[in-house]
Amino acid sequence: MIAKTSPEIGGMGHSIKRKEDSRFIQGKGNYVDDVHLPGMVFGHMVRSPYAHARLKSINTEKAKELPGVLAVITGEDLAKANLAWMPTLFFDKQMVLATGKVLFQAQEVAFVVAQDQYTAADAAELVEVEYEELPVLVDPHKATDPGSPILREDREEKSNHIFHWEVGDKAATDKAFQSAPVKASLHAISQRCHPAPLETCGCVADFNRATEKLTVYLTSQAPHAHRTLFSLVGGIPEQNIRVVSPDIGGGFGNKVPIYPGYVCAVVASLTLGLPVKWIETRSENLQSTGFARDYHMTAEIAADQNGKVKALRVKTLADHGAFNAAAQPTKFPAGLFSMCTGSYDFAESFCEVDGVYTNKAPGGIAYRCSFRITEAAYLIERVVDILASQLKIDPAELRRRNFIQPDQFPYKTPLGWTYDSGNYEGALNKALEMVGYAQLRKEQEEKRKKGELMGIGISSFTEAVGAGPAHTFDIAGIKMFDSAEIRVHPTGKAICRMGTKSQGQGHETTYAQIVAQELGIPASDVIVEEGDTDTAPYGLGTYASRSTPTSGAATAMAARKIRDKAKKIAAHLLECSEEDLEWEPGKFFVKGAPSKSKSIQEIAFAAYTNIPAGLEAGLEAVNYYDPPNLTFPFGTYICVVDIDKGTGEIKVRRFVAVDDCGNVINPMIVQGQIHGGLTEGLAIAFMQLIDYDENGNVQGGSFMDYLIPTAVETPHWETGSTCTPSPHHPFGAKGVGESPNVGSPAAFVNAVVDALSHLGVKHIDMPITPWKVWNVLKEKGVVS
Numbered sequence: 205m206i207a208k209t210s211p212e213i214g215g216m217g218h219s220i221k222r223k224e225d226s227r228f229i230q231g232k233g234n235y236v237d238d239v240h241l242p243g244m245v246f247g248h249m250v251r252s253p254y255a256h257a258r259l260k261s262i263n264t265e266k267a268k269e270l271p272g273v274l275a276v277i278t279g280e281d282l283a284k285a286n287l288a289w290m291p292t293l294f295f296d297k298q299m300v301l302a303t304g305k306v307l308f309q310a311q312e313v314a315f316v317v318a319q320d321q322y323t324a325a326d327a328a329e330l331v332e333v334e335y336e337e338l339p340v341l342v343d344p345h346k347a348t349d350p351g352s353p354i355l356r357e358d359r360e361e362k363s364n365h366i367f368h369w370e371v372g373d374k375a376a377t378d379k380a381f382q383s384a385p386v387k388a389s390l391h392a393i394s395q396r397c398h399p400a401p402l403e404t405c406g407c408v409a410d411f412n413r414a415t416e417k418l419t420v421y422l423t424s425q426a427p428h429a430h431r432t433l434f435s436l437v438g439g440i441p442e443q444n445i446r447v448v449s450p451d452i453g454g455g456f457g458n459k460v461p462i463y464p465g466y467v468c469a470v471v472a473s474l475t476l477g478l479p480v481k482w483i484e485t486r487s488e489n490l491q492s493t494g495f496a497r498d499y500h501m502t503a504e505i506a507a508d509q510n511g512k513v514k515a516l517r518v519k520t521l522a523d524h525g526a527f528n529a530a531a532q533p534t535k536f537p538a539g540l541f542s543m544c545t546g547s548y549d550f551a552e553s554f555c556e557v558d559g560v561y562t563n564k565a566p567g568g569i570a571y572r573c574s575f576r577i578t579e580a581a582y583l584i585e586r587v588v589d590i591l592a593s594q595l596k597i598d599p600a601e602l603r604r605r606n607f608i609q610p611d612q613f614p615y616k617t618p619l620g621w622t623y624d625s626g627n628y629e630g631a632l633n634k635a636l637e638m639v640g641y642a643q644l645r646k647e648q649e650e651k652r653k654k655g656e657l658m659g660i661g662i663s664s665f666t667e668a669v670g671a672g673p674a675h676t677f678d679i680a681g682i683k684m685f686d687s688a689e690i691r692v693h694p695t696g697k698a699i700c701r702m703g704t705k706s707q708g709q710g711h712e713t714t715y716a717q718i719v720a721q722e723l724g725i726p727a728s729d730v731i732v733e734e735g736d737t738d739t740a741p742y743g744l745g746t747y748a749s750r751s752t753p754t755s756g757a758a759t760a761m762a763a764r765k766i767r768d769k770a771k772k773i774a775a776h777l778l779e780c781s782e783e784d785l786e787w788e789p790g791k792f793f794v795k796g797a798p799s800k801s802k803s804i805q806e807i808a809f810a811a812y813t814n815i816p817a818g819l820e821a822g823l824e825a826v827n828y829y830d831p832p833n834l835t836f837p838f839g840t841y842i843c844v845v846d847i848d849k850g851t852g853e854i855k856v857r858r859f860v861a862v863d864d865c866g867n868v869i870n871p872m873i874v875q876g877q878i879h880g881g882l883t884e885g886l887a888i889a890f891m892q893l894i895d896y897d898e899n900g901n902v903q904g905g906s907f908m909d910y911l912i913p914t915a916v917e918t919p920h921w922e923t924g925s926t927c928t929p930s931p932h933h934p935f936g937a938k939g940v941g942e943s944p945n946v947g948s949p950a951a952f953v954n955a956v957v958d959a960l961s962h963l964g965v966k967h968i969d970m971p972i973t974p975w976k977v978w979n980v981l982k983e984k985g986v987v988s
């Protein structure tokens with residue numbers, strides 16, 4: 205396979221080679237914030253300082269009087285156009301601009317449009333809003349208490365309860381627990397965190413009154429889905445909407461939902477007939493756009509004395525904030541959380557989840573994960589460690605005793621998923637060998653005798669990526685497939701367009717490699733384009749590692765259609781029958797006579813100049829691929845930590861990551877994905893929390909409080925791989941981008957708990973800060 209070097213592996217953007225409307229775009233980059241259109245004006249949000257308050261009045265007069273201000277839009281204005289509320293991605297509705305009351309701090313209250321962003325910001329200060337404070341609900345455990353305020357007065361159900369969802373066989377699971385000699389349990393919080401992409405969310409909405417065409421430059425991970433939603437909600441004919449998603453500075457799930465700022469910019473552009481730019485500040489991004497996690501989980505395992513697991517019981521409370529804007533496209537309210545049986549062969553399982561409203565920003569997005577799998581993987585990998593510790597069985601050995609075995613695939617889990625392929629012990633063994641496990645355990649024993657704190661944490665996770673299939677996955681009813689269109693030019697060069705949208709994952713390189721592999725056209729002769737709804741075939745976008753399993757597969761299938769046609773042309777050129785031809789990447793040749801051949805470039809030229817009778821001219825194909833199943837990548841991660849007794853400081857000394865994503869297209873890009881995901885996993889385990897005080901004030905609303913790891917905090921990642929191809933993917937690949945974020949938090953936490961387990965420590969919730977560890981050490985009498 206021919207690899208092109210890619211400058212953006214594991215990074216953010218810098219990827220589209222094409223100049224998007226270069227007539228208009230000035231500046232160095234190709235980001236939404238680099239879009240400058242003639243006559244462009246700027247929008248700025250007025251936001252609520254309160255988490256729960258009734259809106260008594262909004263006075264926009266002073267703001268409107270400021271020179272340079274063009275419009276101030278309020279919820280009441282939007283209500284007149286029936287746009288005050290918009291549907292969320294999970295069958296709820298969300299205020300675009302507040303009407304009646306506000307439900308979380310930093311909620312959007314009014315939208316000011318001015319000739320420059322400074323005037324817009326100044327005018328926003330002049331909008332006078334009178335609030336009447338209401339009691340605030342922050343703790344999800346109190347959401348259904350009789351004394352708690354009812355937050356959503358717009359709903360018929362006068363309750364903060366959103367949903368109850370259960371899956372599995374409750375009676376059989378309970379029975380297994382009754383007879384089990386060993387039970388292990390854990391209560392753990394997968395804390396509210398935020399993807400914090402490098403570029404915040406934003407857009408430039410440009411409605412042209414002459415053509416009646418709306419172009420929206422959007423930080424979008426799913427441009428086509430957004431175009432359809434704009435059309436359905438705003439009533440603009442879909443053919444008149446063009447969504448362009450250029451480089452978006454990372455997404456990580458944050459750029460899947462539609463946010464009020466996008467809607468307000470579109471409304472303002474429609475009203476004024478001018479292009480309107482709205483770009484969030486960093487604090488606005490952290491405080492108001494899609495958060496992730498906030499799952500409060502209990503897991504219990506029933507097992508025998510040898511550590512063989514029998515049943516798993518999981519109960520979870522999900523805090524969805526003020527509106528249920530979970531960005532997960534399954535019919536299951538908790539997405540893929542029922543993947544919580546992980547890599548283990550449980551005979552029985554039962555899982556239930558309740559979702560509630562609180563006075564917090566809405567969301568529940570898939571932050572570098574497949575729709576709640578990160579929470580599930582963390583839970584199972586933590587509770588398996590607790591079982592091992594309880595039975596005094598080595599955690600690697602306990603996992604080995606319980607893994608689903610290679611000959612059990614395809615494997616149906618008790619909660620309804622069918623895993624395609626796996627070899628969990630293979631990945632575990634490789635990771636143990638790479639890290640030198642036996643030696644490390646000896647070292648730990650020695651260190652404990654000397655009173656030093658060292659821990660080893662293992663996580664043997666299973667992921668599920670590649671949404672669709674269409675029978676289980678949809679966004680607002682739009683089935684989840686994905687697409688690729690390949691056009692081979694007369695000179696044998698090609699252009700490919702996909703329905704996915706790279707945010708720095710290097711699709712421009714890897715899709716070109718797939719074409720090279722399938723057609724023998726050098727990758728450097730292939731241009732890859734994504735993110736423009738006027739040109740790309742319809743697709744559902746990029747998140748949850750779905751690109752390789754869907755559009756990657758579609759690319760191979762489209763290339764194969766082209767190869768089938770190329771064969772007919774080659775037979776015509778070589779004056780033989782198709783049956784006499786053999787293929788090797790780049791050419792067809794006559795069986796037994798390799799010198800009688802036609803290269804793909806010669807065939808491409810003939811496709812436009814010398815076509816056999818009855819065949820259409822040209823060499824192009826499109827494929828819409830609906831995957832038959834998800835793909836199930838997996839791996840084992842091992843983390844080694846040293847803890848400073850005096851300060852509680854945790855040093856990650858080693859981190860070995862063995863990943864299996866089936867056949868790899870580009871090892872360097874995959875390694876970059878793993879490095880990036882591990883760094884985000886490290887941040888979640890040790891640094892990041894979007895917290896609220898009792899009045900609903902956001903505590904993690906800037907990078908002073910919401911910490912981002914730098915090179916100083918980031919350890920050296922040691923990566924390895926095994927290869928277990930997916931049996932149903934056209935070239936045996938599975939997705940990989942999310943795996944390191946899904947698998948790593950448990951490895952970090954297991955390592956810290958392992959370092960402290962001899963002191964009787966069973967669990968510490970993330971983020972495990974030095975302060976938390978120091979307090980544990982104090983409580984245990986290690987420090988005074």
Ligand code: CDP
Pocket residue numbers: 709710711714715746747748749750751752753756865866867868869870871873874877937938939940941942
């Ligand atoms: O959907 P997203 O691009 O985030 O995730 P992915 O499908 O896991 O792919 C991430 C990057 O890794 C892409 O450039 C893929 O083509 C590449 N990759 C690969 O080279 N081999 C694989 N088996 C899986 C992904």
